[in-house]
Amino acid sequence: MSDKTPTSELPAPTTAQGATSTASTPTTAKPAWRDVWHVYAEAATLRMLFLGFSAGLPLLLVFGTLSFWLREAGIDRTTIGYLSWVGLAYGFKWVWAPLVDRMPIPLLTRLLGRRRSWLLLSQLVIVAALVGMAMTDPKLALQPVVWCALAVAFGSATQDIALDAYRIESADTQRQAALAAAYQTGYRIAMIWAGAGALWIAARAEVVGDAVTYQHGAWQVAYLAMAASMLLGMATVLLSPEPVPRPLAPSRNAAEWLKTALVDPFADFLRRYGKQALLILALIAVYRISDVVMGIMANPFYVDMGYTKDEVAAVTKIYGVVMTLVGAFVGGALAMRFGVMRVLMLGAVLSAGSNLLFAWLGTRGHDVNALIFVISADNLSSGIASAAFIAYLSSLTNINYSATQYALFSSMMLLLPKFLAGYSGKYVDAFGYSHFFTATALLGLPVLILVGLASRLKTPPGQSE
Template sequence: MTSKPDTDAPLPAHKPTWGETLVVYLEPASLRMLTLGFSAGLPLLLVLGTLSFRLREAGLDRTTIGYLSWVGLAYGFKWVWAPLVDRLPIPLLTRWMGRRRSWLLLSQLAIMAALAGMALADPRTELTLVVWCALAVAFASATQDIALDAFRIESADADHQGALAATYQTGYRIAMIWAGAGVLWLAARAEVAPVVDVASAAPGVLYQQGAWTSAYLIMAASMVVGVLTVLFSREPARVELPPARNAAEWLRSALVEPFADFLKRYGKQALLILALIGVYRISDVVMGIMANPFYVDMGYTKDEVAAVTKVYGIIMTLVGAFIGGALSLRLGVMRVLMLGAVLSAASNLLFAWLAGHGHDVTALIAVISADNLSAGVASAAFIAYLSSLTNVKYSATQYALFSSMMLLAPKWLAGFSGVFVDAQGYPAFFIATAFLGLPVLLLVWLATRAIPPADHPSKEL
């Protein structure tokens, strides 16, 4: 008989009070996830969202910006080298720091170096160099994610994964404020006064390379937060694996067994689970690539985008993450997954309304609030769901597979977003991304029904 997924374990006999639920966020493991989440969240926008703003301001067309978003596919293929991160020691460093911390430190140092390269390259004349440095950031960042996801999963039991996911998301979103609002604010402060009217200037006229160089160098230095956390953290309890007697046995244990284990545990349900993982965030990911070009084209300044979409919006995401984490602990992950899927798809329709509303900061605040609150709820529940699927013996490889699948199809599709906007306009684009969320609702419903009553607090959502 095929084993069933333990995605929603039975609720404990003693239902925790709200006080007991919230105090878990102050535990050492949760606080470590706060700062490590910051380290994980910092590079993402700098090679995707913030970079798209920078490129649009430098005068690049939307179609090119859309294609360049394929840099993010590095996150979608991290399962390819995840077995190496799971098993391969780094000479000297692993002996000193342990398996997880050594890979974390190496990847963080690589991110810092590649961000410095992005800072010094001018996209107007050195676009190829910018792209190669962005690829290096994405590759090192994906490697950091592999090691960090394993570090998080191995740092606490299943009951605390929702809380760790929430604090991880908090640090992640704080980093996104810094890598989104912070870099725009820094670049704006470093600019010299423009000689043309900002509101009427065409893309490329207002671009100042020196301002972006200063901002990106500060972002590179900000990775020190993660470096210090790794240096002063303890390595989680190591899961001892039997030593390989030869290269073939090592490859089988590192590459084949993690995936075979997942298929063995979930049987036919594995395909349903993988399909859900592959499309759960598709509406948000596809829409997000064109968000910053949209703000530039709507005439919003760096300070407006920084204050509203990056600071205020991320704060709302944090609120959503804590709500999602707490609700997952009390009500079960699958219910919150469904709620997040509904809210994420619906909130994209608000951007279609905003596209026809003109330059209106108040309207932007309302739309960003709704969108980021729903994204926070969905993200916290989804991370807890992915964590519950892994076997601790293969935590890095299996989680990398799941989180890679979450991005692979959406990132590929997002590469065509600029072509769609150029052909159909922003309102049609945002409406189309909302409809991309409809299959997600069906898959969540099917996944919930696939869990037997003994493994789920209720058959009803």
């Protein structure tokens, strides 16, 4: 979810021809506000809105929404926490990213091109796996649900690889922040649909008058509806143009192909950034740690606090949508106007602070007004942080290795947080929700230090000024 913002603080991506460029020079004039907002009406930006929806839809269906479903089905919190390790598929997507970056799919690549063919294939995998989840009751057989959830995560991670490359290759660097904001907006809308929308559908599908609290049929309808929602992304892929293909040097043998596909993308990053790479990678690894670790227990928290599916869905759908849109577009605009690093710092502060609001919410009992306030603040902060962070990650990539390098960055973003999140249920069982939410907020303190250090980095040697 990528435009380069006017800041001399960031090392820049390469151009489509492979030459490097800085994020800006000290003499670069700030774009006028009219030009900043006009970019959101361009076709490439609107296209990224729909593709962002396709990318964001699967995530909650194997995390937050699934945890609500599992908790309602009587699965204990510790097990739910461990099942979040399904998300480690996102943390290891760099392993197969070189294949997505370079390997053609028989027939499909010839018809659609390299990027769109992988996008469509991954979307088909997601749809099939969501249907599989819908047809299985975790209360009776948990393992099939886990395997289907793993398939959804694998297909979603593969879609992310292809889509990040598609986005980076679809526009010049001056529009990357706008594309990131549009992508993030679509992504967040999809997460709200996969969260609030799925809960709302499940609530509507429940048999009225049935004394049984848990009804698998209601969740089945919800997950089938989510599978059908992937058709929007599939249609967008089929109707979108393929980016101008960059020529790939022919490989004489398997060893040379592996070097080009696996070794060169990582060597390029280390060569361009040198010792600075360690600081950059550390920042990437922990930037979203507060949100990700906290997120697994959010829906079990709502269930245990007595909020109904309708209440959570209504609050998230109305206030969450509005604040997500505001956060994503404000974050993208601020990044273009004032620079990515300043907005990264703002997003880090807001993300940690919103977790403290959840600790406060735990003291309020069943208070819908407090829930509205907390969810609104959380979505606003997340939208701002994500728009800036995606633009930052995009600025680090070399266009010649866009899929592989961005997959490495976005994988690192999730690997440590997802691993720690697996113990979230066990932590809540031992210490309670308020202590847990406070601890996740404190996890954000090292992020502030790393953003401050990263903002001092100079342009890598060898890049043009």
